[in-house]
Amino acid sequence: MKFKANRFSVAPMMDWTDRHCRSLHRVLSAEALLYTEMVTSGAVAHGDRDKLLGFEPGQHPVALQLGGSDPAELALAARIGEDWGYDEINLNVGCPSDRVQSGRFGACLMREPDLVAECMAAIKDAVTVPATVKCRIGVDDQDPEESLFTLVDRCASAGIDSFVVHARKAWLQGLSPKENRDIPPLDYELVYRLKRERPDLTIVINGGVPSVDAALAHLEHVDGVMLGRAAYHEAGLLGEVDRRVFGLDVEDVDSFEAVERYRPYLARELATGTHLAAMTRHMLGLFHGLPGARAWRRILTVEGVKPGAGLDVVDRALEAVRVALASRDERTAPAA
Template sequence: MTKFSVAPMMDWSDRHCRSLHRVLSSQALLYSEMVTTGAVLHGDRERLLGYDQDQHPVALQLGGSEPADLAAAARIGEDYGYDEINLNVGCPSDRVQSGRFGACLMREPDLVAECMAAMAAAVKVPVTVKCRIGVDDQDPEEALFTLVDKCVAAGVTTFIVHARKAWLQGLSPKENRDVPPLDYPLVYRLKRERPELTISINGGVPGVDAALEHLRHVDGVMLGRAAYHEAGLLGAVDRRVFGLDVPDVTPFEAVERYRPYIERSLAEGWRLAGITRHMLGLFHGLPGARAWRRILTVEGVGEGAGIEVVDKALEAVCRAVEEREARAVEPAAG
């Protein structure tokens, strides 16, 4: 278990996103989007599970509630080289609930434990749980500790806890990421009272400073939307979180490092917009960020759009930075 990870995010943390995040941090653990067992067992596995080998360490998150299917899907994930297999016990969407997986499984800790035991028996890589602190009217302390203890009995030692309840009725998935109050102290207490376990915290973490504060209390921190919308912040993770004696990766360096992946993916038939959409927030807060987003968004969707679109967007950022620097020295020159 790493001290820092980027969350599994539906429609976001795909293979292209993970390759971008990897050029920003060599150490962060990266997660796939949630993939259902049915999709793994019966779908286009290469499209769903394939990834660039430079992404390691990388974890596969599964959605499901049938132990045999989860065991089979975990084996397939292990065969694809994933370093960890994670079970989603936190997603609150209606579609996930109707499939009897995700956050609604907080109500069925015995079933979750059975699923985890089956997965653990099927693979040699670690199997982990990502959960909420409860759902609806559950008592969070009772729900979280019960789920954890039953999974520990099944052989699980690592838990990623989104420190909010999920409201399965009355709130949308988006609202469930913001509206239920965060209870970080409960997750800290879980670590204190179960010190032998590896506990990572997730939910509402805005950046590296906050991650370092959480690491005073738990073993790991998982960033979600902040890492996606402001990907540039990941450039400081290797130095600040992992203590490596390396310079931070700037957004400009990240583009250059990501460039070979873009070119390789284009040659394999992937569309530019699907690759570069994950880069839109890379220059967040810097001069030229708006032009960067506009060029990638507008020109990246064209038929046959290629690496020249990225070069044009990068030139716009460089020009904006130079103009700001020129303005900054004008008073001194006068």
């Protein structure tokens, strides 16, 4: 059985889902759709594209998330993103930060569905890869039933057929971006209803999904599930995704195997001058919940930032986990 990549994806997360993070997530799951951090259309058009857009070919399938509200500039940025090899171009209509609002993009665009549709039409016309939207169900005092359906319908009329919906409002006044990820209540049922009433559209649900079990439950109602913080802070869970979510006849990738698969990438990047901590910061949650997880995090955090830190730091951290696991096994082994 073969499913679309967007059946399971890892959310775009600022300061987290950079190219190093995505390469780690890819060794855990060959199938999950990975997203960049949000990049503004202006930065893509005028900035250091290698720094902003560069990634290893092994990261496919990978989507570029853009922020912006100028259709022409978004079209240019989308073309550049496709030229760099991205498999999807996604527009951010969900980020609630003050900086994003001041630039007239992100969640505040929920109030301007016609402009979003114009932007999406420009992106779609500019590229051959899928053009998609990631949005909230509404902002501030909007009625989510009206705001969500209006935005989706306007974009659908412009030829867009795939939407990622973070199933909570964004409060643009009074809540911080962090609070906006937790405080507004989740309304999964509204997203399920969107799929029922717009069956021809691809609907991916996002927001507060804690596990693969929860993702599978959502997939009874929608086409895809996007995990954010859970996939980052407990990255080991991604090792189950290809088997459990995509139905592949493969072995799960455990965290020890993930580290071994990631080693060549670490070595290549170290050789080009990348600091170890820039990569290992994304690995801190790999052994979440296992004996030795605290030692793993401590060694990577303390030793990884030192000048010249190399793969020996990762080896020491791994050995600490192995020792802790062996100690647990000795304590729990039945008496002879």
